[in-house]
Amino acid sequence: MQHVHIAQLSKSFGPTQALRSVDIDLHGGSVHTILGENGSGKSTLIKALSGVVAPDAGRIAIDATEVRLSSPRAAQALGIHTVFQEILTAPNRSLTENVHLGFHPWLRDRSSAADQARRTRELFESLGITDVDVAAEAGDVPLYVQQVTVIARALLRSPRMLILDEATAALGMGERRALFEVIRRLREDGAVIVFVSHRLDEVIEISDTITVLRSGRVVGHVPRAEATPAALLALMAPERA
Secondary structure, eight states, rough: OOEEEEEEEEETTTEEEEEEEEEEEETTTEEEEEEOOOTTTTTHHHHTTTTTTSSSSSEEETTTTTEOSSHHHHHHHTTTTEEEEEEETTTBHHHHHTTTTTOOOOOOOOHHHHHHHHHHHHHHHHTTSSSSOTSSBBBGOOOOHHHHHHHHHHTTTTTTTEEEEEEETTHHHHHHHHHHHHHHHHHHOOEEEEESOOOHHHHHEEEESEEETTTTEEEEEEGGOOOOOHHHHHEEEEOOO
C-alpha cells in the first residue's frame, strides 16, 4: 500500500454534517495525524476508513484503485486495521485469546496455545510490557494493559495501514515510548500510519504530516517542519463570527 487517496468524502447523520468534502492523501512510509477538536469529524473519518460507516459521497482509492469499505471485515481484508478510542476486549477471555481473536480464518491450521502465548508475550514486550501474565483475563488487568492488548491485536495482523485513534490515552510514558518505536518501525517498513491524539507534543513528535479538521472540513495540511503548537491551535480554533 503506497498511497491512499480520500476525495470529497462527505457524511451526514440527520441534520448534522460530520464530514464535508474531505480530501486527504495518505502515503506509505509516513505517519499522518488527523487533528481537531471534539466534533471536528475525526471519529467519522476514522470509521469511514475502517469500514464502520459508509460515506454519503466521495471516494477512497488505494494505489489508484477505488475501494468500497463496506464493513470492518472488508477493510481488514485490504490490510487496514484500527485501534479505536474505545478499548474493545473480551473481559472473560485471556490476554492471549484477546490478541488472537478472529485471527485464524477457515482452512488455516491453528497455531498451538503455547505458540499463541509466546507471540503475545513478544508483542507485549515490543510495547513495553514485560511483567504481565498473558493467561490473565482481560477484565482483571489494568486499563493500560487492556489498551496494549488491543494494539497488539492489530500488530499481530501485520497491518499495511494502521489507524490509532487516541491509542496513547490510557498508556503510561514507558508504553507510549515503546509504541512510538513500533510506529517508527512500521513506517520504515512502508506502512501507512494514521494517528489521532489530542496531545500536541505527541503529534509534533511522531507525525510527518498533520491534517486539521474543523466542523467536518479540512482547514490545513501541515508538514512536520511547520508544526508548532501555536500554528496547530490556530487552525483548530473555532471560526469567529
